[in-house]
Amino acid sequence: MLLAEGSRFLPAARLERALTLQWLFFEQYSHEPNIAVARHWIQHSDMTEAQRAQLPAKQDGGHAALAVMERHLGAADWFGGDAMTVADIALYAYTHVADEGGFDLSGYPAVTAWLARVAAEPGHVPMLSVGEGIVLPL
Secondary structure, three states: OHHHOOOOOOOOOHHHHHHHHHHHHHHHHHHHHHHHHHHHHHHHOOOOHHHHHHHHHHHHHHHHHHHHHHHHHOOOOOOOOOOOOHHHHHHHHHHOOHHHHOOOHHHOHHHHHHHHHHHHOOOOOOOOOOOOOOOOOO
């Protein structure tokens, strides 16, 4: 949030700022612990027996978070106000790769429309696929 201060991504109006904070908390406590963790386990690790046992619960929690987002986006274009905020940026990060965690987004049309809106924003830089990373010289 500190980096968003003074930018168009953190509203100055109290209500919109509070809504942005609400969605940032949602991302940290309901979205990321389920969607990002499931994605990491599937994409970047050899799952342990304990992780395999926990994966269905993580995916259920992720679908619950996506359902909350779907309900909100059914009535609004953005999280936190009438324009894209830092909450949209935070939620976009793992939502746009949720399929890599076993989440089928086809049942969330408002979420998929929102993903397209975020990607169409000026200055959007798509994330590189695994293997397309930037190699820095030593």
